[in-house]
Amino acid sequence: MAQRADEKNEKKILCVGLVCLDIISVVDEFPREDSDNRCVSQRWQRGGNASNSCTVLSLLGSPCAFMGSLCAGPAASFIVEDFSRRAIDISRLAWQPTGQTPSACCVVCPSSGSRTVLLADTNIPDVTSEDFNAVDLSAFKWIHWEARDPDQQLKMMRRVARYNAALPRQQKITISVEIEKPRENLYRLFSHADVVFVSKDVARQLGFNSPRSALRGLRGRLKAGFESQKSQEDGRGAIQHAVLICAWAEKGADASDADGTLLHSDAFPPECVLDTLGAGDTFNAAVIHKLANGCDLQDALTFGCRVAGCKCGFHGYDAIAEKLSALTRV
Numbered sequence: 001m002a003q004r005a006d007e008k009n010e011k012k013i014l015c016v017g018l019v020c021l022d023i024i025s026v027v028d029e030f031p032r033e034d035s036d037n038r039c040v041s042q043r044w045q046r047g048g049n050a051s052n053s054c055t056v057l058s059l060l061g062s063p064c065a066f067m068g069s070l071c072a073g074p075a076a077s078f079i080v081e082d083f084s085r086r087a088i089d090i091s092r093l094a095w096q097p098t099g100q101t102p103s104a105c106c107v108v109c110p111s112s113g114s115r116t117v118l119l120a121d122t123n124i125p126d127v128t129s130e131d132f133n134a135v136d137l138s139a140f141k142w143i144h145w146e147a148r149d150p151d152q153q154l155k156m157m158r159r160v161a162r163y164n165a166a167l168p169r170q171q172k173i174t175i176s177v178e179i180e181k182p183r184e185n186l187y188r189l190f191s192h193a194d195v196v197f198v199s200k201d202v203a204r205q206l207g208f209n210s211p212r213s214a215l216r217g218l219r220g221r222l223k224a225g226f227e228s229q230k231s232q233e234d235g236r237g238a239i240q241h242a243v244l245i246c247a248w249a250e251k252g253a254d255a256s257d258a259d260g261t262l263l264h265s266d267a268f269p270p271e272c273v274l275d276t277l278g279a280g281d282t283f284n285a286a287v288i289h290k291l292a293n294g295c296d297l298q299d300a301l302t303f304g305c306r307v308a309g310c311k312c313g314f315h316g317y318d319a320i321a322e323k324l325s326a327l328t329r330v
């Protein structure tokens with residue numbers, strides 16, 4: 001897919017963030033501390049939010065690229081091979097001479113629908129703004145960041161904003177960010193993106209108990225002055241806010257439009273919940289896929305919930321491809 005995009009000179013979606021090796025154990029019942037158990041199955045899977053979102057973008061047919069850190073070794077070889085299986089462009093990977101490729105022990109428990117993650121990712125340097133300066137921005141129509149290192153990521157976003165300033169609206173790169181971890185230092189990124197995905201964990205930590213109240217309460221943190229397509233088409237030319245999106249597991253997801261209208265989609269629960277690991281990354285990718293292809297926010301939100309709900313009904317991501325025609329028919 002990436003090759004096809006290169007041949008056609010089609011602009012891609014770049015996701016910047018974590019890639020790791022997920023060692024996933026599927027269990028009947030969540031283990032008791034200090035017990036010794038046999039799991040139902042175990043597998044290796046390429047993980048990390050930005051990396052998972054690339055998987056889903058690729059499965060949905062959006063040409064995409066990943067930028068993150070890896071350190072050569074067996075885990076990295078597995079990861080690189082998997083990126084290539086998905087035709088995800090990894091030419092901007094930051095290969096680190098020292099450190100360890102991040103890895104996670106993940107326990108997926110279908111009987112409760114939980115996914116428990118123990119991540120080790122502090123032993124490798126993250127992508128820096130200097131790495132990002134080497135990226136040819138003209139190859140991209142959308143750049144998505146998984147919030148991790150706000151000092152570096154702010155510099156990257158500012159570079160894109162400067163690049164955008166000289167371009168007509170249709171050629172500007174859309175900047176999105178996912179603020180998933182409830183860490184105060186990440187909240188500075190709210191005001192630098194056109195589209196912000198905020199998690200229920202962050203919403204709760206900031207004192208909101210529903211997606212709607214989070215959208216209302218967090219809108220003031222967004223950047224103003226984003227000229228939405230809608231306002232242009234309306235001929236109002238008004239200064240608009242960025243878009244804010246908040247997914248809330250079984251409750252679906254809500255969003256506030258550039259002019260503050262609140263939107264909602266219910267969740268689409270599968271017949272049987274099997275694997276919720278990466279549901280949020282799937283949701284983000286499906287929303288970005290739609291918005292980057294010119295769909296309106298309500299359609300993107302509903303599609304995000306549909307694809308993420310469907311993903312919870314099987315292990316991993318492969319089956320998204322099989323279900324795609326049913327997902328896009330509606």
Ligand code: ADP
Nearest residue numbers: 247248249252253267269279280283305308309
């Ligand atoms: P994360 O994986 O980041 O914790 P969420 O739990 O908020 O993300 O889920 C993201 C989206 O995935 C939700 O908006 C919803 O559409 C879908 N989803 C998650 N869990 C379920 C579930 N149990 N049933 C149906 N849809 C779900």
Ligand code: FRU
Nearest residue numbers: 022047048049104117277278
């Ligand atoms: C899923 C995921 C896993 C990874 C963990 C990192 O959202 O990206 O693939 O192990 O979260 O926090």
